[in-house]
Structures are given as C-alpha cells and as structure tokens.
Amino acid sequence: MADFNAMNNALVSCDAGRLTRLVNEAVAADVPAGDILNQGLIAGMDIIGEKMESGDMFIPEVLMAAQIMASCLDIIKPLLGEGEGADERVVVIGTVKGDLHDIGKNLVSMMLESAGMKVIDLGVDIPPEDFVAKAKVNSATLICLSALLTTTMPMMKQTVDAIVEAGIRDEVKILVGGAPVTQAFSDEIGADGFAADAGSASKLAKQLTSSLQKA
Numbered sequence: 371m372a373d374f375n376a377m378n379n380a381l382v383s384c385d386a387g388r389l390t391r392l393v394n395e396a397v398a399a400d401v402p403a404g405d406i407l408n409q410g411l412i413a414g415m416d417i418i419g420e421k422m423e424s425g426d427m428f429i430p431e432v433l434m435a436a437q438i439m440a441s442c443l444d445i446i447k448p449l450l451g452e453g454e455g456a457d458e459r460v461v462v463i464g465t466v467k468g469d470l471h472d473i474g475k476n477l478v479s480m481m482l483e484s485a486g487m488k489v490i491d492l493g494v495d496i497p498p499e500d501f502v503a504k505a506k507v508n509s510a511t512l513i514c515l516s517a518l519l520t521t522t523m524p525m526m527k528q529t530v531d532a533i534v535e536a537g538i539r540d541e542v543k544i545l546v547g548g549a550p551v552t553q554a555f556s557d558e559i560g561a562d563g564f565a566a567d568a569g570s571a572s573k574l575a576k577q578l579t580s581s582l583q584k585a
C-alpha cells in the first residue's frame with residue numbers, strides 16, 4: 371500500500387531522496403503507475419500550486435520541486451506506456467511562446483510516444499513560426515500546444531493562426547491543453563481538440579490523426 375500523503379509531503383518539502391525512495395518502493399509493490407502519478411506526484415504539485423498562490427512557496431523551491439518531479443517521472447515512465455509499437459504518425463509538441471512550464475507537456479509527450487507515435491518535442495517558449503517550420507519539415511499530422519498561464523493562452527490562438535497562414539491547416543490536426551485551457555477555448559481559437567490530461571490527450575491524438583488519415 372503506497373503512502374501517497376508521504377509522497378505529497380516529500381515533494382512539497384523538496385526532499386528528493388525521500389520521494390525517490392517512496393516512488394521506488396511503490397513501484398516494487400506493484401502500485402499502478404497511474405496512481406503514483408496522480409495521487410503521489412500531481413497531487414503534491416497541486417499543493418505546491420496552492421502554496422505558490424498564497425505566497426508560502428517561492429519560485430526557487432517550486433523549480434526544485436519540478437526537477438524532483440521530473441526525475442521521479444523518469445522512474446515510472448516505462449510503466450505508463452500502452453506499448454502499441456511504432457506507427458507513421460508524427461507529432462510536433464511544445465509549450466507556447468512566453469510559457470516555461472513543461473511537466474504536463476512532458477507527460478503528454480511520454481503518453482504519445484508510448485502510444486507509438488513519433489514525437490518531436492520542441493520544448494518550452496516556442497514561437498508560432500517554429501511550430502509551423504517543424505511541422506512542415508517533418509510532415510507532422512498533429513501539432514500539440516501546451517499552456518499553463520492565462521497570459522500565454524492568446525499565444526495558442528496566434529499559433530493556430532500561423533498554421534492557417536502557412537497553408538498547412540488541412541494537413542495537420544491541432545490539439546491544445548494545459549491547466550487554464552478549456553474545450554470552449556479550444557473551439558474559440560479553431561483547434562481540433564482539447565484534452566484535460568495526458569491520458570485523454572493520447573486517446574484524442576489517436577482519434578484525430580486516424581480521421582485525418584482516412585480523409
């Protein structure tokens with residue numbers, strides 16, 4: 371039985387050694403990787419978000435916690451996959467310009483890869499023209515945009531507009547996500563889909579790209 375509260379506390383207190391040990395113990399005890407992710411790691415990060423908002427935690431600590439979370443994600447990464455084998459679909463993914471948050475985007479990348487897609491991860495702070503250029507050169511069928519800040523959501527619209535202006539809108543589907551993003555926002559900016567978490571992003575990515583292949 372995993373102690374998810376202890377994992378939350380270890381992440382909040384930036385105790386890398388303790389969190390790594392707890393995650394390894396949970397893996398050894400066959401606790402499902404999805405539970406470790408959602409109840410141990412993401413729930414801990416949510417507490418950090420609350421503390422950040424109330425001024426009880428500051429950027430350097432939050433950054434440290436993010437690095438610790440990333441190293442723990444590496445431990446559970448092999449267990450999260452769906453193992454379907456490689457296919458032809460190429461996905462270009464990134465966090466939009468002005469936004470440096472990458473944990474959620476990395477999780478989405480991970481899930482897409484394990485669903486067999488070829489993922490080209492551009493990283494963070496990616497301007498619209500870079501999404502367009504990489505999608506063109508790699509003949510991508512899907513562009514995934516992540517944003518965690520309300521102030522960077524308009525950059526998603528600018529990226530969609532750039533994709534339209536580049537003349538490749540009919541060749542790619544566009545999937546958007548990130549904590550402040552909603553289905554209504556996705557519809558408003560002309561994206562093809564919104565996913566609230568990495569698991570649904572992977573499912574929707576498969577649906578969207580298979581409809582494109584049939585078209």
Ligand code: B1M
Nearest residue numbers: 419469470471472473474514516519520547548549567568
């Ligand atoms: Co930032 N930050 N941050 N931060 N940070 C938030 C987002 C915030 C909500 C905290 C708060 O105040 N409560 C707040 C945003 C408020 C708002 O916009 N309304 C905030 C702020 C204000 C800021 C700064 C402006 C702070 C400052 O400088 N004063 C600054 C901005 C820097 C910038 O980007 N330009 C900043 C900086 C940082 C750090 C660098 C310190 C660090 C990021 C480190 C990193 O990512 N490497 C950080 C962190 C860690 C957070 C919180 C605490 C955690 C984010 C996270 O990783 N969550 C966050 C509070 C929170 O979210 N509770 C906060 C875990 C992750 C798994 O969830 O990313 O939501 P998430 O991903 C989810 C889904 O959203 C979805 O799947 C994932 C789950 O499966 N998803 C997608 C994500 N992308 C998707 C794409 C898809 C589909 C689904 O399709 C393409």
